[in-house]
Amino acid sequence: MPVEDNTREIESTIVTDLRERMSYGSYLGLDTLLASQHPRSEPEHHDELLFIIQHQTTELWLKLVIHELDDARRLLAADDLGAALKRIARVKHIQEVLTQQWSVLATLTPTEYAQFRGALANASGFQSAQYRLVEFALGNKHERMLKVFESSPDDHAALAAELERPSLYDEFLRHLARRGHAVPTAVLERDVRKAHVYSEELVPVFQRIYEGADDNWRAYETCEELVDLEDNFQFWRFRHLRTVTRTIGRKTGTGGSSGVDFLQRALDLTFFPELYAVRTRIEE
Numbered sequence: 001m002p003v004e005d006n007t008r009e010i011e012s013t014i015v016t017d018l019r020e021r022m023s024y025g026s027y028l029g030l031d032t033l034l035a036s037q038h039p040r041s042e043p044e045h046h047d048e049l050l051f052i053i054q055h056q057t058t059e060l061w062l063k064l065v066i067h068e069l070d071d072a073r074r075l076l077a078a079d080d081l082g083a084a085l086k087r088i089a090r091v092k093h094i095q096e097v098l099t100q101q102w103s104v105l106a107t108l109t110p111t112e113y114a115q116f117r118g119a120l121a122n123a124s125g126f127q128s129a130q131y132r133l134v135e136f137a138l139g140n141k142h143e144r145m146l147k148v149f150e151s152s153p154d155d156h157a158a159l160a161a162e163l164e165r166p167s168l169y170d171e172f173l174r175h176l177a178r179r180g181h182a183v184p185t186a187v188l189e190r191d192v193r194k195a196h197v198y199s200e201e202l203v204p205v206f207q208r209i210y211e212g213a214d215d216n217w218r219a220y221e222t223c224e225e226l227v228d229l230e231d232n233f234q235f236w237r238f239r240h241l242r243t244v245t246r247t248i249g250r251k252t253g254t255g256g257s258s259g260v261d262f263l264q265r266a267l268d269l270t271f272f273p274e275l276y277a278v279r280t281r282i283e284e
């Protein structure tokens with residue numbers, strides 16, 4: 001039943017004196033967070049705030065993705081597959097939010113973007129340290145990507161450390177080997193500083209897991225979670241590519257790349273190639 005004045009009574013027990021107490025804003029650090037949007041266009045272009053917030057929200061979610069992937073790797077190394085799966089499931093949901101979020105930026109027309117693009121100078125998403133950390137954590141290592149971070153020592157150090165760490169896939173494959181699966185030695189002893197490359201000998205390992213799913217349920221489930229993760233990552237890359245195409249066409253990127261052609265080539269990259277290869281071998 002709607003009340004007459006259409007106003008909710010503020011209950012008398014509600015805490016209103018926050019002088020000596022921790023508040024919502026102080027807990028969340030909102031003074032810093034909400035003072036961190038600095039449009040560069042002059043006079044300020046209305047749509048630059050959208051552009052900044054779209055990137056900042058992405059970076060916040062990427063921070064959580066890194067946190068979850070770090071813990072998923074720790075749990076895989078401890079052979080705790082069930083807990084690792086929970087972390088991966090959360091990452092999948094974040095990826096879905098990030099992919100959906102492109103529709104907000106798609107409200108930016110090419111004309112509007114052109115009016116403040118100059119203010120971005122040579123800044124580019126290519127310089128996102130957290131995005132590169134996630135790519136590395138998933139196994140798309142590329143040492144030369146570090147060069148662009150030489151001017152920010154903390155980011156450079158974080159990426160250099162990540163380059164040396166086994167990826168999520170490396171940890172899963174090591175776990176499978178400990179459980180008696182015939183993961184090739186060359187795969188287990190690979191140089192983790194390099195991108196994972198397709199191993200023909202690894203496919204039968206997954207074939208056995210898929211054929212005997214009932215006996216390897218957790219491993220089977222993890223395989224499927226990883227496929228979801230890679231699919232989701234590609235969906236994000238695709239939406240980025242389409243947004244770039246509709247916003248700047250075939251212009252070169254502010255980061256110096258060819259633009260859409262460069263981004264298109266990222267769609268040929270794969271994190272877990274054997275998990276896709278095994279599908280061809282599933283008996284009918």
Ligand code: HEM
Nearest residue numbers: 055058124125126128131244247253254255256257259266
């Ligand atoms: C109108 C919006 C956007 C345009 C026109 C655009 C354009 C581009 C272009 C041309 C590149 C290639 C590098 C370069 O030369 O600059 C690039 C890379 C990249 N952008 Fe964007 N971008 C947009 C929005 C975003 C957003 C919202 C994010 C989220 C953080 C983002 C993240 C990235 C990342 C991570 C890369 C590197 C991709 C890779 O290495 O494969 N971009 N972008």
Ligand SMILES: N[C@@H](CC(=O)c1ccccc1NC=O)C(=O)O
Nearest residue numbers: 120123124125126252253254255
């Ligand atoms: N590379 C984009 C500029 C851009 O999108 C951007 C600029 C500054 C900070 C983040 C960005 N996002 C993704 O590349 C362009 O060429 O228009």
